[in-house]
Amino acid sequence: MSIPAIKGMNDILPGEIETWQFLEATARQVFGTYGFAEIRTPAVEKTELFCRSIGETTDIVEKEMYTFDDKSDNSLTLRPEGTAPVMRSFIQNKLYNLDPVSKLYYMGPMFRYERPQKGRYRQFHQIGAEVLGVEDPKIDAQVLAMLHQYFCQIGIEAVSLQVNSLGCPECRPAYRQQLIEYLEQRLDKLCADCQRRYQSNPLRVLDCKAAGCKEATVDAPSMLEHLCGACDEHFNTVKKHLTALAIPFEVNARMVRGLDYYVRTTFEMVTDQLGSQNAVAAGGRYDGLVQSLGGPALPGIGFAIGVERLVLMKGADKIAPTVPQLFIAALGDEAADQAFVLMTKLQRAGIQAEMEYQGKSLKAQMRRANKLKANYTLILGEEELKSGQAQLKNMVDSSQSPVVLDRLAETLMDKFAAEKG
Numbered sequence: 001m002s003i004p005a006i007k008g009m010n011d012i013l014p015g016e017i018e019t020w021q022f023l024e025a026t027a028r029q030v031f032g033t034y035g036f037a038e039i040r041t042p043a044v045e046k047t048e049l050f051c052r053s054i055g056e057t058t059d060i061v062e063k064e065m066y067t068f069d070d071k072s073d074n075s076l077t078l079r080p081e082g083t084a085p086v087m088r089s090f091i092q093n094k095l096y097n098l099d100p101v102s103k104l105y106y107m108g109p110m111f112r113y114e115r116p117q118k119g120r121y122r123q124f125h126q127i128g129a130e131v132l133g134v135e136d137p138k139i140d141a142q143v144l145a146m147l148h149q150y151f152c153q154i155g156i157e158a159v160s161l162q163v164n165s166l167g168c169p170e171c172r173p174a175y176r177q178q179l180i181e182y183l184e185q186r187l188d189k190l191c192a193d194c195q196r197r198y199q200s201n202p203l204r205v206l207d208c209k210a211a212g213c214k215e216a217t218v219d220a221p222s223m224l225e226h227l228c229g230a231c232d233e234h235f236n237t238v239k240k241h242l243t244a245l246a247i248p249f250e251v252n253a254r255m256v257r258g259l260d261y262y263v264r265t266t267f268e269m270v271t272d273q274l275g276s277q278n279a280v281a282a283g284g285r286y287d288g289l290v291q292s293l294g295g296p297a298l299p300g301i302g303f304a305i306g307v308e309r310l311v312l313m314k315g316a317d318k319i320a321p322t323v324p325q326l327f328i329a330a331l332g333d334e335a336a337d338q339a340f341v342l343m344t345k346l347q348r349a350g351i352q353a354e355m356e357y358q359g360k361s362l363k364a365q366m367r368r369a370n371k372l373k374a375n376y377t378l379i380l381g382e383e384e385l386k387s388g389q390a391q392l393k394n395m396v397d398s399s400q401s402p403v404v405l406d407r408l409a410e411t412l413m414d415k416f417a418a419e420k421g
């Protein structure tokens with residue numbers, strides 16, 4: 001009996017991986033331009049790290065974490081997100097000593113025990129970025145400019161940027177209390193989840209997907225009306241900079257994030273192409289997080305992009321896999337040996353070359369070359385071995401040209417260069 005993969009955890013196969021590589025390479029290139037360096041942290045951390053940072057009453061910590069005891073009875077958790085591990089590493093390695101501003105990015109798998117569906121998996125991938133050390137709203141705008149540019153460069157246009165401010169420990173508690181009182185008067189209309197959490201996490205109710213909750217809270221008080229002077233100014237300045245940079249955005253006063261550590265600016269990139277999995281990227285400011293995890297009092301801001309959702313959005317616009325630039329068809333054992341040497345020489349010269357190993361008929365070999373969509377084919381038989389020459393066939397226009405076998409790599413390079421123009 002064969003053994004299947006875990007539900008909600010997917011293989012990424014050739015044919016699809018090219019799109020992933022493109023999305024990752026573009027992130028490296030764009031983020032690099034903005035001065036971000038990559039950081040890689042382990043896939044597993046102490047459970048405590050996530051409980052303390054994400055928050056005990058969030059969906060992630062309450063029900064989505066893969067938590068287990070290792071053989072020494074340490075409680076470990078597969079990382080459900082990337083920010084907390086990056087902060088842990090930042091503090092542990094004292095990266096703040098290198099420069100007052102740290103710009104870091106990461107990419108890799110995250111794990112959440114959720115109900116698998118389109119755009120929602122149990123192992124999924126994020127590309128994320130974090131800036132530590134700057135409170136200036138310019139950094140909020142710069143992070144958003146980078147995110148915006150990334151989406152432009154990967155060719156995904158059907159997204160809109162929504163921004164909000166969640167206030168700070170100065171102004172949020174009063175707003176929170178007001179919201180609790182507002183919700184209390186409508187408890188019967190809220191879903192069971194929200195009835196349970198409206199006291200512990202009232203902001204989450206505004207984010208609830210249940211129709212009843214949405215309806216009952218249409219006129220709920222908004223954080224934006226309760227920002228303290230400093231938060232109000234911060235938010236206004238972020239908006240001013242976004243406008244100066246010509247980055248389109250909408251203010252969504254109902255947007256709350258599902259993690260406790262966010263303060264002030266929060267944002268999402270949303271799309272209407274993925275049903276209820278409408279957020280393709282999300283993030284915000286987390287000024288108290290580093291300190292709460294035992295580090296210095298440094299502000300931070302970051303985002304995470306859901307790679308599976310990007311791949312779904314790329315859809316038909318997938319990146320095509322590479323194909324052999326040359327397929328060598330050989331007739332007979334000796335020709336096959338020579339073809340093998342020739343092929344390896346080409347590969348050493350950086351040319352993607354392929355051949356047939358099973359001693360099939362010429363017809364079968366050409367069928368395979370066609371199926372592989374090889375750019376050129378070369379037939380190697382007794383005759384060709386003797387003369388040291390062969391016919392190079394262009395598989396697109398079926399034209400043939402003679403080639404000296406000793407000069408095969410150079411000839412091919414010339415042809416590729418000429419085709420590129």
Ligand code: ATP
Binds near residue numbers: 124
């Ligand atoms: P959602 O509201 O869709 O559950 P979230 O608020 O839990 O998203 P974040 O924790 O902010 O998501 O993660 C950032 C991004 O990671 C999301 O915008 C989404 O694109 C992606 N993401 C989150 N959870 C999953 C998942 N289970 N499967 C695939 N992608 C995910």
Ligand code: MG
Binds near residue numbers: 059258
């Ligand atoms: Mg979620």
